[in-house]
Amino acid sequence: MIADRDYFLIELAAGKKANDSFADGQDLYLEIGSGKGEFISRYPISHLTWNFIGMEMNEKRIRVCLKKLSVESNPNVRLLRARADAGIAEYFRPESLSGVFIQHPDPWPKRRHHRRRLFQEDFLTALAGIMKPAAQVQISTDHADYAAWIVNEFSKSPHFLCLQDDPIQGHANLDEHVVTWFEQEQRRLGYPPNFMLYKRI
Numbered sequence: 001m002i003a004d005r006d007y008f009l010i011e012l013a014a015g016k017k018a019n020d021s022f023a024d025g026q027d028l029y030l031e032i033g034s035g036k037g038e039f040i041s042r043y044p045i046s047h048l049t050w051n052f053i054g055m056e057m058n059e060k061r062i063r064v065c066l067k068k069l070s071v072e073s074n075p076n077v078r079l080l081r082a083r084a085d086a087g088i089a090e091y092f093r094p095e096s097l098s099g100v101f102i103q104h105p106d107p108w109p110k111r112r113h114h115r116r117r118l119f120q121e122d123f124l125t126a127l128a129g130i131m132k133p134a135a136q137v138q139i140s141t142d143h144a145d146y147a148a149w150i151v152n153e154f155s156k157s158p159h160f161l162c163l164q165d166d167p168i169q170g171h172a173n174l175d176e177h178v179v180t181w182f183e184q185e186q187r188r189l190g191y192p193p194n195f196m197l198y199k200r201i
């Protein structure tokens with residue numbers, strides 16, 4: 001069943017922020033790069049007292065996410081079709097996010113494409129600005145080089161603290177870790193995820 005696009009998809013009117021999609025004042029969590037929607041359709045079901053926004057830049061992926069959502073099971077979910085980058089603060093109110101999830105961000109493996117990677121100094125500064133103090137960012141990537149890059153970017157940021165003894169761990173920080181389509185595929189090919197966890201100072 002195709003879910004109600006109008007219900008789930010955020011259309012930002014002038015002066016509005018994505019936060020305004022929910023009127024109930026519940027804590028708001030963000031997933032960046034929702035892909036085929038496994039996390040954004042499943043994790044919020046066991047956290048109905050929190051709200052979730054899945055931010056995904058690809059229209060086809062948004063449509064796949066919509067097929068997995070239903071108003072009955074996912075009243076606390078919305079989707080934002082937008083690209084996350086250093087401009088992310090235009091979509092959210094300052095210090096308004098209680099947590100951020102990013103599973104398998106595009107690794108852009110070629111050196112000449114590294115500047116396209118999501119994790120850059122200006123993105124981390126903007127992300128910190130929309131997160132509540134002590135809110136956490138949970139990240140996973142199967143790409144070892146990108147994992148090291150991400151750790152290095154966070155280590156340079158004055159806004160975040162690593163919450164793991166080993167910044168890159170082989171097991172998920174979440175009790176209810178949702179294995180996404182991409183994680184499953186990469187595991188099958190012999191590339192298990194690396195998990196990282198940071199706190200907004």
Ligand SMILES: C[S@@+](CC[C@H](N)C(=O)[O-])C[C@H]1O[C@@H](n2cnc3c(N)ncnc32)[C@H](O)[C@@H]1O
Nearest residue numbers: 033034035056057058083084103104180181182
């Ligand atoms: C490798 S897939 C991973 C999808 C999903 N998280 C998973 O684990 O299966 C990366 C996804 O992030 C989306 N994406 C990449 N860069 C993005 C950005 N800057 N902002 C929003 N979405 C992005 C892509 O369109 C794609 O759906």
